[in-house]
Amino acid sequence: MSKTVTVDFFYKNELSEKLQLWIVMPSAIRFNENNLTPDQITKIPTGEKLAYYILDKDQDLHLNYEVELYSTKNEKKTLTDEEKDFYLRNTILSPINTETTRLAKEITARQKNDHEKARAIFHYIVDNYRYIYPPSSRGVNSFLEVKKGDCGEFSFLFTALCRTLKIPARTVVGSWAYGKMNAHVWNEFFIEGEGWISVDTSMAYIQKKQTFRFFDSSLKTLHWKKYFGETEGQRVVFSKDAEIELLPKYKNNEEAYTLNPILINGEPFCWGQQSLNGRAPYLQPIYVKYEQNDDLFSSVDISQLFGTWKIREHGIKHFLERSKVFLLIIALLSMALNFIFQNFYLGVTYKLTFIIFFLCFILRRERVIIFSVFLLVMFLSLLSTLD
Incomplete structure (x- = not known):
């Protein structure tokens, strides 16, 4: 099965006239007319590259790239x-x-x-x-x-x-x-x-x-x-670590505000307005800095601070994952109708659909033992119906 996935990340500045954004740049990104070019790129101690952007109001950052599923096997075996x-x-x-x-x-x-x-x-x-x-x-x-x-x-x-x-x-x-x-x-x-x-x-x-x-x-x-x-x-x-130093230097707002601060070690912390001694608490995948905006009367939405991302698997893994949703709907619907009407064909349909549904989990190697038991039970039930 495929060991690569597609990551689709999107962020739109809805917080202030000028917003600063930091993100560890995926190595798979190639800058072209479809990608917003960073204002600065800095190599950080993790070996990764930290990109810095300045976004105007309503300007967006969109990164779409393919990456291999993470493994430590290619990581270095010695440290300086x-x-x-x-x-x-x-x-x-x-x-x-x-x-x-x-x-x-x-x-x-x-x-x-x-x-x-x-x-x-x-x-x-x-x-x-x-x-x-x-x-x-x-x-x-x-x-x-x-x-x-x-x-x-x-x-x-x-x-x-x-x-x-x-x-x-x-x-x-x-x-x-x-x-x-x-x-x-x-x-x-x-x-x-x-x-x-x-x-x-x-x-x-x-x-x-x-x-x-x-x-x-x-x-x-x-x-x-x-x-x-x-x-x-x-x-x-x-x-590849938390509390990464943000460059250019992150200067905390003197009067940081937010309607819903988090607590760090029991102390209020305004996400997107403060740093931990110039460092982001963590980059997942971004950290931002925005100025006070009097138009923000309600709490800031999580997507306005972190952006949104979707990750799509490839090949048979993606097909099996998407199929599970449709199979479960069909199985439950036909089972409910069979309960009402006691119809032979509906009984065969829901049992056969559940069998395929359980098989999707097994082929994806998700809780193989328990879904194998479910599959066997449903298969025996199907045989009894056909008899």
């Missing part, structure tokens, strides 16, 4: 001293402080190498924190206090605890590789000679304690323990 320092740095969302140092040492007291220490941190987070969305506050300090958060908080904590132990780690910001605006955040830690190793504590938690959360989705889920060391391979990356 500068890169190690970058992935060991102390940040606001993933702080290295007395509390994180104490906790990391307590969790890994019996582990002898970095790989096993990272595994111990993985198990600790999965077992001791609860997934909720949206979180009450962003950042590790708040997460340690309330022990509840979304994929961002799970990831920020893993990064902080690894860095405390001098294990290079990063918070990877991206999206599930299907559908509209399916944002996600996870981790990677680095072992010299092995390279970057994937870890997803929030998905491990969900698969362990909220097993059916992704039951009918187009996501291939794994057993929870497998999220230490691998992913399902259905992701694209927007930025």
Whole structure:
């Protein structure tokens, strides 16, 4: 099956007369008459290129590109001293402080190498924190206090605890590789000679304690323990770490305002009006800066801050994903009509349609065992109807 997807990102400036926008530029983008050219491009410590745009009121940015599903196999297996320092740095969302140092040492007291220490941190987070969305506050300090958060908080904590132990780690910001605006955040830690190793504590938690959360989705889920060391391979990356420095320099508004500020470590933060010491909290896929606009009387819509994106799979994967929707509608409708009219042909139709529906999940490798059981049961039911 195809390992490439099409990403379609769109942003329109509806916030102010002049708006600044930063985005990690996808390597697949080729600038031509169809693409707005950045005002500045800067190479950042992650090895990516940060593009900077100035958009006039109602001007838009549209990026459409093909990209391979993300994998760490092509990532480097060694880091320079500068890169190690970058992935060991102390940040606001993933702080290295007395509390994180104490906790990391307590969790890994019996582990002898970095790989096993990272595994111990993985198990600790999965077992001791609860997934909720949206979180009450962003950042590790708040997460340690309330022990509840979304994929961002799970990831920020893993990064902080690894860095405390001098294990290079990063918070990877991206999206599930299907559908509209399916944002996600996870981790990677680095072992010299092995390279970057994937870890997803929030998905491990969900698969362990909220097993059916992704039951009918187009996501291939794994057993929870497998999220230490691998992913399902259905992701694209927007930025290979959080708190990336914004260049040109981001200057906070002196009187930042917003009708619905978020909290970062319990303190109000005006998204799109403030930065974290000149850094974006995260780029998913953009960060913006807009001036106060007296015409904005209601809360700012999420699309006005993050833009919108759609990701489309290719080939048979796309065909099977789209087919599931139509098959389910036909199956449910024919089953309801059969319940009312008790018609032989309607009975055959809904059972056969459900069989094909379950087969789509199996061919996409989504929860293969359970949908194989469903398929077998429905197939036997169909045989009994035909008899």
